[in-house]
Structure formats: structure tokens, C-alpha cells
Amino acid sequence: xxxxxxxxxxxxxxxxxxxxxxxxxxxxxxxxxxxxxxxxxxxxxxxxxxxxxxxxxxxxxxxxxxxxxxxxxxxxxxxxxxxxxxxxxxxxxxxxxxxxxxxxxxxxxxxxxxxxxxxxxxxxxxxxxxxxxxxxxxxxxxxxxxxxxxxxxxxxxxxxxxxxxxxxxxxxxxxxxxxxxxxxxxxxxxxxxxxxxxxxxxxxxxxxxxxxxxxxxxxxxxxxxxxxxxxxxxxxxxxxxxxxxxxxxxxxxxxxxxxxxxxxxxxxxxxxxxxxxxxxxxxxxxxxxxxxxxxxxxxxxxxxxxxxxxxxxxxxxxxxxxxxxxxxxxxxxxxxxxxxxxxxxxxxxxxxxxxxxxxxxxxxxxxxxxxxxxxxxxxxxxxxxxxxxxxxxxxxxxxxxxxxxxxxxxxxxxxxxxxxxxxxxxxxxxxxxxxxxxxxxxxxxxxxxxxxxxxxxxxxxxxxxxxxxxxxxxxxxxxxxxxxxxxxxxxxxxxxxx
Amino acid sequence: xxxxxxxxxxxxxxxxxxxxxxxxxxxxxxxxxxxxxxxxxxxxxxxxxxxxxxxxxxxxxxxxxxxxxxxxxxxxxxxxxxxxxxxxxxxxxxxxxxxxxxxxxxxxxxxxxxxxxxxxxxxxxxxxxxxxxxxxxxxxxxxxxxxxxxxx
Numbered sequence: 001x002x003x004x005x006x007x008x009x010x011x012x013x014x015x016x017x018x019x020x021x022x023x024x025x026x027x028x029x030x031x032x033x034x035x036x037x038x039x040x041x042x043x044x045x046x047x048x049x050x051x052x053x054x055x056x057x058x059x060x061x062x063x064x065x066x067x068x069x070x071x072x073x074x075x076x077x078x079x080x081x082x083x084x085x086x087x088x089x090x091x092x093x094x095x096x097x098x099x100x101x102x103x104x105x106x107x108x109x110x111x112x113x114x115x116x117x118x119x120x121x122x123x124x125x126x127x128x129x130x131x132x133x134x135x136x137x138x139x140x141x142x143x144x145x146x147x148x149x150x151x152x153x154x155x156x157x158x159x160x161x162x163x164x165x166x167x168x169x170x171x172x173x174x175x176x177x178x179x180x181x182x183x184x185x186x187x188x189x190x191x192x193x194x195x196x197x198x199x200x201x202x203x204x205x206x207x208x209x210x211x212x213x214x215x216x217x218x219x220x221x222x223x224x225x226x227x228x229x230x231x232x233x234x235x236x237x238x239x240x241x242x243x244x245x246x247x248x249x250x251x252x253x254x255x256x257x258x259x260x261x262x263x264x265x266x267x268x269x270x271x272x273x274x275x276x277x278x279x280x281x282x283x284x285x286x287x288x289x290x291x292x293x294x295x296x297x298x299x300x301x302x303x304x305x306x307x308x309x310x311x312x313x314x315x316x317x318x319x320x321x322x323x324x325x326x327x328x329x330x331x332x333x334x335x336x337x338x339x340x341x342x343x344x345x346x347x348x349x350x351x352x353x354x355x356x357x358x359x360x361x362x363x364x365x366x367x368x369x370x371x372x373x374x375x376x377x378x379x380x381x382x383x384x385x386x387x388x389x390x391x392x393x394x395x396x397x398x399x400x401x402x403x404x405x406x407x408x409x410x411x412x413x414x415x416x417x418x419x420x421x422x423x424x425x426x427x428x429x430x431x432x433x434x435x436x437x438x439x440x441x442x443x444x445x446x447x448x449x450x451x452x453x454x455x456x457x458x459x460x461x462x463x464x465x466x467x468x469x470x471x472x473x474x475x476x477x478x479x480x481x482x483x484x485x486x487x488x489x490x491x492x493x494x495x496x497x498x
Numbered sequence: 499x500x501x502x503x504x505x506x507x508x509x510x511x512x513x514x515x516x517x518x519x520x521x522x523x524x525x526x527x528x529x530x531x532x533x534x535x536x537x538x539x540x541x542x543x544x545x546x547x548x549x550x551x552x553x554x555x556x557x558x559x560x561x562x563x564x565x566x567x568x569x570x571x572x573x574x575x576x577x578x579x580x581x582x583x584x585x586x587x588x589x590x591x592x593x594x595x596x597x598x599x600x601x602x603x604x605x606x607x608x609x610x611x612x613x614x615x616x617x618x619x620x621x622x623x624x625x626x627x628x629x630x631x632x633x634x635x636x637x638x639x640x641x642x643x644x645x646x647x648x649x650x
Contacts, residue, residue: 054640167553171511174546178518181539190535193521223581224574226612389612390623393605396585401601401631404592405641413589417582428568429507447538485552 006348010356014364018059019357023365024372026063030070031373035078036391039218040089041071041328042437046210047398049335050405057339058354062361064335068328069311069362072271073117073369076304077377080109089271089307092279096292096299103295107237110377112245112297113304114370116253120305121366123257124264124312129359131265135320136345142321144452145463149473151446154267154323156477159435166484169435172426176439177446179204186444187451199411206334208412209440211399212419213426213433219392220424226388239374245297252282252302260306264313267325271307271314278306312362319343319355323442327434330441338406503568508554512547519543577612584608596646601628 013019026048033044044067052060075090080097093113100109142150159169182193183203194200256278263274282302283292292299314329322344324330336343341354348355403416426433457463465471522539570578588604605624614620635641 050641051634165553165556167549167556171546171549171553174542174549175511175514178539178542178546181542185535188535190526192525192535192539193518219581220578223577223612224570226577387609387614389609389614390605390620392581392612393608394623394627396581396588396608397601397605397628400585400588400592401597401635401643405635405643410589410593413592417585417589429503450538 006352007356007360009353010358010360013058013353013357014062014360018056019062019361020364022055022059022063023066023361024368026066027070027365027368028372030067030072031074031077031369033067034071034074036386036395039071039215039395040075041068042210042331043215043218044068044071045328045331045335046207046215047402049207049338050402052335052339053406055339057336057341058351058357060339061336061341061354061358064332065315065358065362066365066368068332069117069121069308069365070369072307072311073114073373076113076117076307077110080113080300081106089275089310090303091272092275092303093300093307095279095303096294096296099293099295100300105237105295107239107377108241108245109295109300111239111241111374112249112300114374114377115241116249116256116301116304117308118366118370119253120257120260120308121312121369122363124261124309125359125362125366127258127261128312128315128362132316132320132355132359133348135316136348140345142345142469143467144449144456145467145470146473147323148446148449148453149464149470149477150321150323151442151449153473153477153480154317154325155435155439155442156481157267158326158438159481165430168429168431170481172431172433173435173439176209176436177443179209179436180440180443181447187448199409204415205403205407205412206331206437206441207338207406208403208416209419210331210334210437211402212416213423213437215395215399216416216420217423217427217433219395219420221427222388222392222395226392239377248297249301251285252278252298253305255281255285256302256305257309260309261313263306264310265316265325267317267323270326270328271310274310274313275303275307278302308366315358319347319358320345322347324438327437330434330438334441504556505554508550511550511553515543515546515550518546580611581608584611593644594646597643598628598632599646601631 014023029048030041030044033039033047034041045064048064048067052063055063072089076093076097079090079094080101083094083098097109097113100106155173156170159166159173180203182200184191184201191201256274259281260271260274260278263277264270279292279299279302282298283289286292286296286298288296314324314326317323317325318329318333320343322333322342324333333343341347341351399416400413403412404410423433426436453463454461463470464474519540522536522543525534525536525539584604584607588600591600602624605627606620609620609624610617632643635643
């Protein structure tokens with residue numbers, strides 16, 4: 001099937017009644033969940049997974065993608081209104097969004113955020129359409145050694161780019177990979193680390209890990225902040241923007257759509273880094289940097305454009321290589337695997353309607369975000385006044401039932417609690433959870449492609465060093481692993497000398 | 499010497515790695531060639547030891563403020579443990595009493611325990627949310643949640 005036909009069937013899917021309905025529901029649900037303090041796209045997608053079990057896979061993916069960018073947008077709403085970014089990707093939005101809201105111009109800030117998100121989202125979807133097929137055709141030459149190398153690269157990249165200590169991020173990744181070795185080894189049928197417990201034979205479900213490490217760990221933080229009151233957003237001012245506002249926005253929107261998209265493709269970078277870099281570059285470019293931090297239009301527009309553009313960028317490696325570059329796309333990959341969709345280079349040729357359907361539906365989803373959320377924002381903002389105690393109870397119940405509805409096994413619920421505790425302890429000790437979940441999802445695939453590569457080469461490990469692409473990626477991966485460690489050791493020596 | 503928290507953490511991680519390695523060496527390796535069931539676990543175990551040792555020797559620049567952040571007031575610890583106990587109860591009774599009833603009790607008691615005083619609103623939410631969810635799961639999605647003592 002030619003790609004034109006593929007695009008056509010994708011358009012048909014996206015514009016079908018179901019397609020439009022579910023992208024709408026996804027965007028709405030994502031916005032609502034993303035607004036809740038602490039609940040970001042990862043939790044939003046994880047919570048939605050049980051709902052997609054009996055759905056048609058393309059429709060389910062349309063829904064999930066909607067939840068993803070809806071949650072990114074929702075996060076900016078709580079950043080602006082409360083100075084409480086739901087996720088790290090919208091922290092930069094609060095720098096200028098919140099001062100603007102304090103001036104009584106919350107409506108304007110939200111409108112800027114919505115329009116910038118729309119532009120960033122739409123331009124980057126066009127780029128996604130152009131880039132993903134290109135990457136797919138390169139990816140077909142990828143064999144097991146290349147895949148193994150790519151996964152190593154992805155893991156080390158996310159660890160070195162994580163905020164804080166690289167060593168801690170790497171430890172988090174290694175422990176995540178250890179967790180995935182529990183259960184039956186698919187290649188030999190041997191059981192590993194199950195302690196004779198039959199419940200562990202099939203391994204730990206990734207939803208247990210995702211909901212535990214993210215949603216339940218966040219619940220602990222919510223319990224501590226339970227007395228914080230949130231609702232004081234009765235008047236948010238006018239949503240209208242002036243001509244000069246639009247003029248101010250056009251520069252950042254144009255530049256950050258491209259920059260954000262490129263950063264989104266890179267493994268490990270994602271929406272957070274894109275939004276910060278977007279904010280910083282605009283501050284450097286503008287003639288009035290002193291306005292930044294005090295409610296500048298550009299200061300809201302830049303990070304919002306960039307984080308939404310990065311969201312589409314993150315779909316490029318996921319759909320075309322089948323390799324997630326971030327925690328969120330890792331959870332999304334897990335969701336796809338649950339539905340028996342294996343993303344990768346073959347996805348575009350085998351299931352063109354799914355591939356293009358998702359991309360086309362992103363246009364519709366971004367449109368919905370704009371036309372529905374703009375007028376609805378004052379009402380949606382009311383959700384922020386859900387009392388914290390109630391929010392805690394509801395999030396726990398949703399997580400429990402999410403896990404139960406896939407395994408029907410109470411044992412998994414106890415495991416969920418254990419991972420919740422682990423997630424909270426990791427947070428207290430500043431171990432980032434994203435490398436853990438990424439390693440958990442990639443670990444199985446990594447081991448498999450490693451073994452396949454070794455079988456290919458008759459157990460000759462040099463296969464990783466004679467294939468130029470694999471070798472190149474391993475070298476970059478090794479450098480991003482070793483350089484930060486050397487840096488921290490050198491710093492230690494320097495301190496010792498002083 | 500063990501004063502900085504990251505050193506304690508590092509020792510805990512080394513202990514975990516040693517335990518994991520001990521189990522990994524118990525694994526029987528099937529198949530031909532050097533890549534067996536135990537290859538990856540062994541590599542991971544040694545990697546974790548290496549990283550933990552590196553963590554032990556890193557200079558941790560923890561500020562006073564960050565230390566304070568890690569300290570949880572006693573009152574909050576009690577609340578977290580309390581919620582944990584209530585959640586245990588939820589899991590324990592889920593299949594015995596059924597989803598709607600247990601969820602109703604859970605939301606009501608958990609919210610109350612955390613200091614939510616509006617009883618009527620609490621009752622309404624505790625009733626409506628589980629009922630709607632139950633209907634969505636069983637009727638729309640065809641996923642049967644435990645019905646328990648409520649006979650439908």
C-alpha cells in the first residue's frame with residue numbers, strides 16, 4: 001500500500017464518529033487529570049489503560065495520545081492559576097504565567113497558553129508526518145545489535161539528562177531492570193527471583209510499577225500537603241488578547257515549535273527540557289529580557305509552545321523505532337503492548353491506518369484543546385477546588401481498580417502498595433523514577449535483543465563492535481554514562497584539594 | 499563516616515545487590531553458549547555494586563533546606579501510615595465484600611481520616627463515584643469487578 005493510501009485510511013479513521021468522540025474524551029480526561037496537582041501525563045495514561053482493554057487498538061491509541069497532550073496542557077493550567085505545576089514540563093510556564101495571574105490576567109495567560117500549545121502542537125504534528133516515515137525506513141536496516149545499542153543509548157541518555165545526580169538516575173535504571181528479571185525467562189522457561197511465589201511467575205505488571213511509582217507516590221506528597229487550600233480563582237479576568245500580544249507571541253511560537261520538536265525526538269530530553277530551553281532562548285533573543293519573570297507574554301508562550309511540540313516529537317522514536325525516549329512514552333509503549341500493538345518500523349506498513357490515524361487525530365485533538373478549553377477554562381478550573389483529602393481517596397481507588405481490572409489478583413494490589421512506598425522513598429532520597437520505569441519497560445526487550453544478537457554471531461560479542469551503527473550508538477551511550485561520573489569524581493578531587 | 503544519607507543508601511543498595519547476585523548465582527543456566535538465564539542478572543548485580551560504590555564516594559551537596567524537606571513531621575507520618583492501613587483494609591475486603599461497598603467505605607473513611615468534615619458531600623461522592631465506575635466497567639467495558647454482597 002502506498003503512503004498516500006495509508007494517509008487516506010488514517011484520515012478516515014480519525015474523522016470517523018468513534019475517532020472524533022474518543023480524541024475528544026481523551027483530550028478532556030487528559031486536561032482534567034493533568035490539572036490535578038502532581039498528576040502528570042504518566043499517571044494520566046496509566047490510569048486510563050484499563051479503560052482501553054476492550055477497545056479497537058487504533059481508537060485506543062487515539063484516546064491515549066489525546067490524554068497525553070491533554071495532560072501536558074492541563075498541567076499548564078495549574079501552573080498559571082496556582083503556581084503549582086502538575087508536572088515538570090510546565091514548571092517554566094509558571095515563571096511568567098503565575099505573575100500574570102496575580103495581576104488579575106489569568107484569563108489572558110490561559111489564552112496565551114492555549115493558543116501557543118495549539119500552534120506548537122500543530123506545527124510539530126506536520127513535522128512528525130514528515131519525519132516518522134523517514135526514520136522508519138532507516139529503522140528497517142536495524143537488527144538486534146542495533147536495537148540493543150539503541151536501548152542502551154536511550155537509557156543512558158535519560159539518566160544523564162535527568163535533574164540531579166546521574167549516578168542516582170543510573171541506579172534507578174539498574175534497579176528497574178532488576179525488577180523486570182522477576183518471573184519466567186521467556187527464552188529458556190526458567191523461573192527467576194520468584195521465591196516460589198506463583199503470583200510472580202508472569203513477572204510484575206508494568207501498570208503496577210507505573211501507578212505505584214507515580215500516582216501512589218504522589219498521594220503521599222498530597223497527604224502531607226493536605227491542608228493547602230487551592231480554590232481562590234473566582235475571577236480570572238478576560239480571555240481576550242490584543243494585537244500586540246499576538247505580535248509578541250508569533251516569534252516564540254514559530255521558533256519554539258521547531259526547537260521543541262527536535263528536543264522531543266532526542267531520547268531523554270522531552271517536554272521538560274524543551275520548555276526550559278524554550279524559555280531561556282526567548283529570554284536571550286528578546287529586546288526586553290527584564291520583562292521575563294514578571295508576566296511577559298513571550299515567557300508564557302515560549303515554554304507552552306515548546307512542551308507541546310516536544311510531545312509530538314516524542315512520538316517519532318516511539319512509533320517509528322518502537323523505543324520510548326521518556327518516562328511518559330515508556331508508559332505509552334507499555335499500554336500499546338498490552339493491546340498487542342508492537343510499534344516499530346513495520347507499524348507504518350502493516351497498520352497504516354493506525355499509524356496515520358493517530359497522527360491525523362492529533363490535528364483534531366489540538367483543535368479540540370483550543371476551541372473547547374478556551375471557553376471552558378473558568379469552569380474546568382473549578383476542579384482544582386476538590387479538597388485534597390477527597391483527591392487522595394479517589395486517586396488511591398482509581399489506582400487500585402486500574403490494577404485489579406487487568407490482573408483480577410489481589411496480590412498485585414499489595415505489590416502496588418510496595419511500589420508506591422518505593423516511589424515515595426525514591427522521591428525523598430532524590431532518585432528519579434523515570435529511568436526506573438523506562439528500564440523496566442526496555443529491560444525485557446534489551447535482554448531479548450542482546451541474546452538474539454549473540455545467537456546471530458554464534459556467541460561472538462564483537463558483533464556489537466563490528467556493526468558501525470551499533471558501535472556508534474554504544475560509544476555515545478558509554479560517553480553519556482561515563483562523562484558525568486568522571487565530572488563528579490573530578491569535582492570531588494577538587495574539593496579535597498581545597 | 500556514615501552521616502550523609504547517601505552513604506547509608508549506598509550500603510543498603512550494595513546489600514540489595516549482593517542478595518540479588520546470590521540468587522542469580524543459584525540460577526541454573528540452560529542453553530548453549532555463554533548467554534544464559536543468569537547472564538543479565540549477574541551483570542546487573544555487579545553494575546549495581548559498582549554504581550553504589552560510586553554513590554558512596556560522591557560528594558553530596560545537601561543543603562539544610564533539603565534536609566528539612568526530607569524530614570516528615572510526626573503528624574504526617576501518622577496520616578500516611580493510617581491511609582496505608584485503610585488501604586490494606588480496602589484490598590483485604592475487596593473480593594470479600596465487593597467493589598461498590600468497599601469503595602464506598604474506603605472513600606468515606608479515608609477522606610474523613612484526612613480531615614474532610616463535610617459529611618453529606620463526602621457521602622454523596624463516596625456513593626456516586628464507585629457506582630458510576632462499577633457501571634462503566636461492567637456494562638460498557640465488560641470487565642467484571644467483584645460484586646460481593648450486593649447481588650447485582
